[in-house]
Amino acid sequence: MNPHIRPERPADTPTIAEVTRLAFTYNGGIRENEMIGEIHASGRFLPDLSLVAEVEGQVVGHVIVAPTELRGDPEHPERPRRVLLLGPLSVLPDFQRRGIGSALIRSVLARLGGRPEPMVVLWGHEDYYPRFGFRRAGEFGLRPDTPAAMVYPLRSDLSSYAGLEMPA
């Protein structure tokens, strides 16, 4: 399936909430919709990196990317910590496993040129994101070293971030 990917618009907000609610069956998307609402309400919203997938004019998927900060190292508060956080990512259940999530991720990654952040981080399924180039955060010395914590490097050397902690 070849969805049309475009930046979200203000009028999409209720539909995005519904897509998120239906995609996250384990909790009805409550936490994920809170996260989206917080990003929308904050000064961190990046309109170019918040995308919807449309099929025949219907919004069937959504992804949001926002700047945030790695945590930690109180002894060196001057260390740069700003990164991009990807997620939530949602695809309507009836449209899952048809390439829509992949199209959203690839479209985000294709739009990152020129961003100042050194990496995209996310919490997600360890079997899903490596195909797009995400790697375990622990490979870069980020904490925690757990399979769900993943990094997509936008620079060849991320050693100055080693020891810092993934955002919540």
Ligand SMILES: CC(C)(COP(=O)(O)OP(=O)(O)OC[C@H]1O[C@@H](n2cnc3c(N)ncnc32)[C@H](O)[C@@H]1OP(=O)(O)O)[C@@H](O)C(=O)NCCC(=O)NCCS
């Ligand atoms: C995860 C999600 C975004 C994937 O989107 P999608 O459009 O279904 O995925 P794609 O069609 O691009 O890719 C399908 C492939 O991804 C993998 N995949 C899909 N969902 C997966 C999951 N939950 N865990 C692991 N792998 C998964 C499978 O390998 C699948 O291939 P297959 O059908 O041959 O087995 C979607 O299933 C979804 O919205 N799930 C509920 C919400 C959620 O979990 N969001 C992500 C949080 S990290």
